[in-house]
Amino acid sequence: FLSSVPSLCVFFGDERASDIILTHLNTYLNDTDWMLKCAFFKAIVGVAIYIGGAGLEDFILPLMIQALADPQDFVVEQALRSLASMAELGLLHRSKTWELIDVVARFELHPNVWIKEAAVHFVCAATTYLSVADVRILVTPLIQPFLKVPLSTLSESELLDALRKPLPKGVLDLALEWAKRVDRGIFWKSARESKQLSYHATTRMPPTSSVADLGPRALARTPKNDEDEQWLGRLRNAGMTQEDEMKILAFREYLWRAAQRMKKEGRTDQDSLFEDVISLTRLDITPQTIIFDNDVQAYQERAKDQDLSERSIAEALEEAAGPQKDQSFKRLSLTGIPDRDAAGGLAVTSETSHPIDTQPRRLSGVKKQASGSLSSSPSSAMGLLGERGARSKPSAAGLISGSETRNKALPAVATADATAAGKLDTPHVRSARNSPGPQSRPRVPERARSRRAVHSYAGNDPTVLKLLDAVYVDSFPVDAAEFGPMIQPFKRGHIASSTNNISGPWHPQGQLLAVLGEHTAKISRIVVAPDHAFFLTASDDGTVKVWDSSRLERNVTHRSRHTYKLAPGAKATSLCFVENTHTFACTASDGMIHVVKIDVAESANTTKYGKIRLLRDWQMPTSSPGKEYAVWSEHYRGDTASTLVLATNLGRILSIDLRSTLIMFELHVQPQHGSPASFCTGRKRDWLLVGTTRGVLELWDLRFRVRLKSWAMPSAIPVTRLQLYPARGSKKRDRVCISGGTAAGEITVWSIEKGICYEAYRPMNTKGAERMTSRGYELKNLDDERPDGQLSRVAGSVAADPNLSGATNTMSPHLTPMYFGAQQEENDRDDSNVFAVSGGPDGRVRFWDCDHLQGCRMISGEKTTPDEQLPKYTYSMLGLDTRVLSEKSSDADGMAESAIESNKIASNAAATGPVSAKRSTGGAARSGGPKPSRYDAIRLSAQNLLDGHLDTITDVAVLERPFGMVLSADRAGQVFVHQ
Secondary structure (H helix, E strand, O other): OHHHHHHHHHHHHHHHHHHHHHHHHHHHHHOOOHHHHHHHHHHHHHHHHHHHHHHHHHHHHHHHHHHOOOOOHHHHHHHHHHHHHHHHOOOOOHHHHHHHHHHHHHHHHOOOHHHHHHHHHHHHHHOOOOOHHHHHHHHHHHHHHHEOOOOOOOOHHHHHHHEOOOOOHHHHHHHHHHHHOOOOOOOOHHHHHOOHHHOOOOOOOOOOOOOOOOOOOHHHHOOOOHHHHHHHHHHHHOOOOHHHHHHHHHOHHHHHHHHHHHHHHOOOOOOOOOOOOOOOOOOOOOOOOOOEOOOHHHHHHHHHHHHHHOOOHHHHHHHHHOOOOOHHHHHHHHHOOOOEOOOOOEOOOOOOOHHHHHOHHHHHHHHHHHHOOOOOOOOOOOOOOHHHHHOOOOOHHHHHHOHHHHHHHHHHOOOOHHHHHHHHOHHHHHHHOOOOOOOOOOOOOHHHHHHHHHEOOOOOOHHHHHHHHHHHHHHOOHHHHHHOOOOOOOOOOOOOOOOOOOOOOOOOOOOEEEEEOOOOOOEEEEEEOOOOOEEEEEEOOOEEEEEEOOHHHHOOOOOOOEEEEOOOOOOEEEEEEOOOOOEEEEEEOOOEEEEEEEEEEEOOOOEEEEEEEEEEEEEOOOOOOOOOOEEEEEEEEOOOOEEEEEEEOOOEEEEEEOOOOEEEEEEEOOHHHOOEEEEEEOOOOOEEEEEEOOOEEEEEEOOOOEEEEEEEOOOOOOOOEEEEOOOOOOOOOOEEEEEOOOOOOOEEEEEOOOOEEEEEEEOOOOOOOOOOOHHHHEOEEOOOOOOOHHHHHHHHHHHHOHHHHOOOOOOOOOOOOEEEEEEEOOOOOOOEEEEEEEEOOOOOEEEEEOOOHHHOEEEEOOOOOOOOOOOEEEEEEEOOOEEEEEEEOOOOOOOOOOOEEOOOHHHOHHHHOHHHHHHHHHHHHHHOOOOOOHHHHHHHHHHOOOOOOOOOEEEEEEEOOOOOEEEEEEOOOOEEEEO
């Protein structure tokens, strides 16, 4: 009815519309339904246009001003929107405009964003027909008390930016509760007598703001008693500041009137229909639990049928507007459906009909519908295929023009109209006749009969069956169907050692076990399978190789089990496993993304590998003219999606659903921060931290897809690795391990929440000791920095670092790959022994025990000369929070008493065989005796030549099966395995 009120005004005329329509509409506001009130204010604008200024000022405006004190925020917002519409139409007189602006301006500080924006909209709309002088002299003083800075022009965007902070929602709700429960207080006495929200505000010219005298000390001058002081104390405890005191006074009449309406309408005792929770037990409804089977074959069949039944909006519009296109289905309906012969029976359909063979799924649904029985199978006409597969619908346009009826009647219209009319109701007629004999009944495929068994629903409701089919397809774990089976991650405990007589946490002994040299170019990534049965290596030679873990111990010569080759000329840029599966995702430099599955079957003593299967390969969509490819990738599984997150060289973060290979969303790193080099996600997948090539960290909220913060690391060195700290304690849960952004070879542990560095692992500096300062471990907030500040920081770091200024290759000279792991204690699962493995720019691989100095050691590249002594490790503190674990040479001055010599296996030759014996010989030569000859020096230095990397280390990893091993790869394409 309310939508037709303007038409009724035209019908009754000016005089009778004011007498009849307005008096009738006023009764709608007596109802407590807020939706009815909102509909009233939407319709009142059209009435105001017709009845003119007199009826508007005498009847409509008083009702709208009173509605501003409604306890429901939706009503207040809609009343403000209607006032703004009237102001834009020029229905308000100038004198009334000042009064309305003075009343509405206080709502610009309302905590509800919709009310705040509606108030700003009205203030700006009220100045539509005012001159610049009127705005400056008359309007600006009315809104000035609510602004933090003066305005140059009165536009919505500028006004929203210039407003003070709104009153906190908790403070407003507590003040509303105070107004409802006032007893002896005198604070609200002036609100009872105020008439500002009764459309009788100031009439002076020039108008003055009703809150102009509410200064910082206005609340102190307001009369109060002990009860009021107690409530004010509660407001201050709820978060009210001195700045908010003026806002409470501005909203005092609004709060008082809203509280009185709430008491009158009884909103505290009973909620509205839409705010109430419907109880199924109160309605005597017993929920039924449906259990789905984890059948991969059934899921694949359902998914195919869902694809056949779904159509896009574009296809539906094209079918409705265009000619009939589904000719194959039309032929199917003519040749595939058994037709009734002259005797009333059913003619047997030939099994060699080509239309039937080409579309078997649609045919099965049509046959069931033609037989007259309502099948309970999800593949029936009302099941998975829906109505589209149940009957032939030539087009929507044909339904409007009646072409469907004519098409059905055409074969019989020339002979007998009665027969044609009978065929139109064939489903009802067929259901009343006897079933045909077995020899003439169409045979139902066995697959269609067995597809009902995917869930435990025993009913025959076609709507429920269709819903269950849709839920089954949407919620089925596709990872188990395509990328699976799901692999149980390796149990986190003490890592097994190659020598069983060692108790306690695992520490690598530094013995070279194998050198894998099949790659011919730089190895960019090493990833270990979730169950540590094998590991993968990706290289610039365009291959990804699969290495069996168990064969590293048994075999003397080592060969990869599988090799996956990319396109010719393409390099592998990133690599990751699909979470808890043996399927990996690899990206190439040509922009291609490959998802490959490795079939692994383990028996008692051996592991069998099947063929590599390519599951997905598609080109990364890009709109940039340059070549775009992924530089880092991670995968995680959610409740409804299998998400692959990619960081590209052009500054994009892509979130891709592997089920449909569609981009769910994309984020853009700021260009001045550099291009992404690495990233990591939170444990709950609610945030993402990106490290860039200019030493910048960007924190993103994945729930709202907004950038929260940006920090600059102490140095503009690329952040090449990011990893969550493996300890799961509450204090260390959100800490992140970072490689890059500090001194060469260092790895650090930071708290993202506080921006504090808690741990730093500092290797020995071969060029002399660098002085450590607390400023070297502080993050700089870039949100408050000038635009040219980042450029000057990068330029200063490059000029100060000769390695950066003279570098001509694409690889960072300070690349420090790292891996953090944890070994859980058997007695206490919350306690874990955290360790780190790093590969420094000096070609050495180090093992850091985060809690025990005696566990730290070098794994490879320990000596460059025979006279070099083993390093020592010491703790130190920088400030109150940062703990630094430093590696120093044995002859360094000022060594702390806590420094413990690295327990390299050279000190125990009998336990580790001939290699240890040789190292022990070298240690004896250092400790004393005559100086070795030149021949002995060359021989001793050659012993360790093949034990370490001769090129830059590019990645490290830890393999825990069959025992603990450290994997390290370099730019020459070699992988070293140490135990």
